Amino acid sequence: MRELRRLSDAAGIARLAGHLVALVAAGALVALAPSWPFRVPAQALEGAVLVFLFAPLHETVHRTAFRNRRLNAVVSAVIGFLLVLPASYFRYFHFAHHRYTQDPVRDPELATAKPTTLRQWFWVLTGVPVWREHVLGVLRHAVGRVSEPYLTLIQARRVVVEARVHLALYTAIAVASVALGSDAALRYWLIPALLGQPWLRVFLMAEHTDCPLVPDMLRNSRTTLTHGFVRYFAWNMPFHSEHHSDPAVPFHALPRLHLRLAPLLGQTAQGYLAAQREIVRGLC
Numbered sequence: 046m047r048e049l050r051r052l053s054d055a056a057g058i059a060r061l062a063g064h065l066v067a068l069v070a071a072g073a074l075v076a077l078a079p080s081w082p083f084r085v086p087a088q089a090l091e092g093a094v095l096v097f098l099f100a101p102l103h104e105t106v107h108r109t110a111f112r113n114r115r116l117n118a119v120v121s122a123v124i125g126f127l128l129v130l131p132a133s134y135f136r137y138f139h140f141a142h143h144r145y146t147q148d149p150v151r152d153p154e155l156a157t158a159k160p161t162t163l164r165q166w167f168w169v170l171t172g173v174p175v176w177r178e179h180v181l182g183v184l185r186h187a188v189g190r191v192s193e194p195y196l197t198l199i200q201a202r203r204v205v206v207e208a209r210v211h212l213a214l215y216t217a218i219a220v221a222s223v224a225l226g227s228d229a230a231l232r233y234w235l236i237p238a239l240l241g242q243p244w245l246r247v248f249l250m251a252e253h254t255d256c257p258l259v260p261d262m263l264r265n266s267r268t269t270l271t272h273g274f275v276r277y278f279a280w281n282m283p284f285h286s287e288h289h290s291d292p293a294v295p296f297h298a299l300p301r302l303h304l305r306l307a308p309l310l311g312q313t314a315q316g317y318l319a320a321q322r323e324i325v326r327g328l329c
Contacts, residue, residue, distance in 0.1 A: 092241020172242025264311035
């Protein structure tokens with residue numbers, strides 16, 4: 046396990062660089078699109094790559110993307126800003142999720158009700174609920190309303206300051222866009238993020254939805270066996286039971302951890318379509 050937990054700046058920088066190159070390339074397709082019928086598919090592609098920056102955000106809040114702690118902090122702060130998910134707040138939220146995974150009372154991921162009907166499932170997939178939650182969360186924290194029970198007083202103050210900084214920067218971007226008559230933020234950031242969010246919902250819903258409400262990490266989380274392309278942009282997080290079994294193992298070592306734990310896994314799916322079919326069957 047000491048070997049598997051070994052961190053690497055090189056592995057993290059290489060993966061992040063590849064992710065950003067794909068994002069710039071997708072953005073170039075948006076820029077080259079001659080009209081909206083061509084632009085919208087390009088924005089959807091860019092949006093998919095953009096919202097999957099959630100994967101390095103997740104890895105950096107664990108401080109396992111890079112060996113250098115400052116690099117983890119800087120990358121998480123930038124990505125958290127882009128995804129309207131402030132990094133410090135997400136770290137506290139996510140660590141509570143790890144501490145109390147699938148605990149109906151204490152897991153903050155379960156504070157938002159899971160879909161129980163096909164209509165609710167589809168609504169979650171649109172991404173509208175999560176964007177509303179992110180935006181309202183920043184606004185609520187910015188005015189000093191912090192009610193999350195897993196936050197200490199010091200952490201709550203940090204979350205408030207962080208939200209205020211984010212809100213000030215978003216406001217500055219909006220004012221600058223209006224003053225300059227520019228739609229760049231809409232064209233290359235907000236619209237792609239909206240169009241790309243459903244792909245991330247498919248991915249994230251597979252992690253725990255319809256898994257048993259038990260403390261066994263090999264049963265309360267789902268590993269999705271998918272191809273390397275998805276694993277690349279998801280930073281190997283389809284190996285989700287493995288990640289929950291030992292969150293200190295960095296993304297690049299999860300395939301090796303999977304080889305060791307595969308016979309013990311209680312929840313697996315052969316791809317994300319299979320995972321969604323399983324979830325939908327549970328709704329019927």
